[in-house]
Amino acid sequence: xxxxxxxxRDAGLRQVxxxxxxxxxxxxxxxxxxxxxxxxxxxxxxxSTPTVVQQPASSGAADPGSSSGSGYSDPGYSDGxxxxxxxxxxxxxxxxxxxxxxx
Amino acid sequence: MTTxxxxxxxxxxxxxxxxxxxxxxxxxxLALMIPxxxxxxxxxxxxxxxxxLSRVNDGQGRAIRVDPLLIExxxxxxxxxxxxxxxxxxxxxxxxxxxxxxxxxxxIDPLAPPSSLRAARVPGWQCVVVDRVRSTVRVPSxxxxxxxxxxxAFAADRAAAHVAAALGCGVLISLGGDIAIAxxxxxxxxxxxxxxxxxxGDSAPGQTVALTSGGLATSSTTVRRWTxxxxxxxxxVDPATGLPAAGPFRTVSVTAASCVDANxxxxxxLVLGDAAPDWLEQRHLxxxxxxHDGRALCVGGWPEPSxxx
Numbered sequence: 001x002x003x004x005x006x007x008x009r010d011a012g013l014r015q016v017x018x019x020x021x022x023x024x025x026x027x028x029x030x031x032x033x034x035x036x037x038x039x040x041x042x043x044x045x046x047x048s049t050p051t052v053v054q055q056p057a058s059s060g061a062a063d064p065g066s067s068s069g070s071g072y073s074d075p076g077y078s079d080g081x082x083x084x085x086x087x088x089x090x091x092x093x094x095x096x097x098x099x100x101x102x103x
Numbered sequence: 104m105t106t107x108x109x110x111x112x113x114x115x116x117x118x119x120x121x122x123x124x125x126x127x128x129x130x131x132x133l134a135l136m137i138p139x140x141x142x143x144x145x146x147x148x149x150x151x152x153x154x155x156l157s158r159v160n161d162g163q164g165r166a167i168r169v170d171p172l173l174i175e176x177x178x179x180x181x182x183x184x185x186x187x188x189x190x191x192x193x194x195x196x197x198x199x200x201x202x203x204x205x206x207x208x209x210x211i212d213p214l215a216p217p218s219s220l221r222a223a224r225v226p227g228w229q230c231v232v233v234d235r236v237r238s239t240v241r242v243p244s245x246x247x248x249x250x251x252x253x254x255x256a257f258a259a260d261r262a263a264a265h266v267a268a269a270l271g272c273g274v275l276i277s278l279g280g281d282i283a284i285a286x287x288x289x290x291x292x293x294x295x296x297x298x299x300x301x302x303x304g305d306s307a308p309g310q311t312v313a314l315t316s317g318g319l320a321t322s323s324t325t326v327r328r329w330t331x332x333x334x335x336x337x338x339x340v341d342p343a344t345g346l347p348a349a350g351p352f353r354t355v356s357v358t359a360a361s362c363v364d365a366n367x368x369x370x371x372x373l374v375l376g377d378a379a380p381d382w383l384e385q386r387h388l389x390x391x392x393x394x395h396d397g398r399a400l401c402v403g404g405w406p407e408p409s410x411x412x
Contacts, residue, residue: 077179077182077361077363077364078360079182079185079186080186081186081386082186082187082359082364082367082368082386082388083359083360083361083364084359084360084386084387084388084389084403085314085316085317085318085358085359085360085388085389086315086316086317086360087315087316088358088389088403088404088405088406089295089312089313089314089319089358089389089405089406090292090312090313090406091311091312091313091406091408091409092291092292092294092311092312092313093311093409094291094294094311094313095294095305096294096295096296096305096311097108097110097123097275097293097294097295098121098123098275098277098282098293098295098296099277099280099295099296099297099298099304099305099307100277100280100281100282100295100296100297100298100319100320100321100356101280101297101298101299101300101307101309101321101323101354102280102299102300102321102322102323102324102325102354103118103119103278103279103280103281103300
């Protein structure tokens with residue numbers, strides 16, 4: 001009788017131990033989820049404020065290859081204003097490669 | 104130095120797309136350019152009902168999720184508005200529609216029967232909401248965005264950089280006369296004819312100049328013209344009035360660090376009218392302004408035309 005009682009007690013303790021481990025594991029996972037959710041929530045709250053997004057100074061295309069998959073760098077567009085060319089055009093008497101006009 | 108110039112041409116973005124390479128294969132260059140232009144058209148066309156821009160314009164004031172390429176193009180258009188104090192404004196789409204420019208220009212009858220006249224000051228670029236994190240764009244109901252002043256130039260810059268990087272040679276791309284240059288230029292630079300109409304050819308009145316970097320754009324009131332209720336219209340709208348810009352110049356050509364900046368400046372100059380030469384000079388932008396009577400004014404270091412013998 002006493003032997004059966006001890007066996008039942010040990011089995012119960014094992015069940016309690018297993019349940020405790022599961023609870024601890026779930027708590028850890030839940031804590032991680034909550035942390036990530038909170039971080040995203042705060043980030044989105046700031047980003048969704050209805051303001052026009054300002055292009056950072058001297059930033060170029062954020063991800064030029066995002067649509068077509070190409071990985072090149074394209075010219076940066078300065079937020080400081082329209083940027084002049086490195087050098088002014090020179091007179092030319094060659095036959096032209098292209099025409100610039102209204103379209 | 105040996106220079107081998109090869110060129111190829113196609114139609115894209117409702118206009119002529121020309122690619123010229125120095126030392127590379129023009130067919131390879133064309134094959135690299137076309138997907139770039141198609142991606143931009145799919146994102147930014149006002150006349151394709153399935154484009155991301157059309158979905159934004161039809162969004163009834165809701166935030167619409169779009170391709171990052173449109174986010175980028177709208178950012179560039181908003182930058183243009185900001186740095187020109189609203190003279191180049193992407194919210195002119197509704198004004199253009201009221202003026203009769205409501206479909207691909209090739210399908211507009213320039214002598215269509217009179218329709219009603221409507222015009223209004225544009226709503227203004229400040230009403231555009233861009234959310235980069237969610238990749239959405241929102242405009243108020245009834246507001247149409249039009250990226251015509253910047254998207255084609257953006258496409259030219261983007262495609263030129265892409266092709267030059269891929270082929271490792273000098274590249275010039277002209278999209279309806281919006282010219283972007285990337286990679287090493289030919290020894291004497293890229294010769295470009297500046298005229299009222301990019302399709303007019305070398306014999307048209309104008310001037311040929313050599314470029315080595317950046318971009319060149321020309322805005323002109325002599326093309327994309329149509330008649331509305333007996334009044335001649337063109338596509339360059341003054342955001343302050345919602346009507347076609349009316350100044351002393353018919354055509355303005357500008358060179359800048361990029362094709363986008365050149366196009367922003369040439370469009371702003373036509374809207375500015377009399378104030379344009381000082382505005383361009385203050386920004387050190389070499390420019391050629393053509394009066395309605397054909398006289399040319401060169402500012403900012405643009406070379407004076409050779410005297411006619």
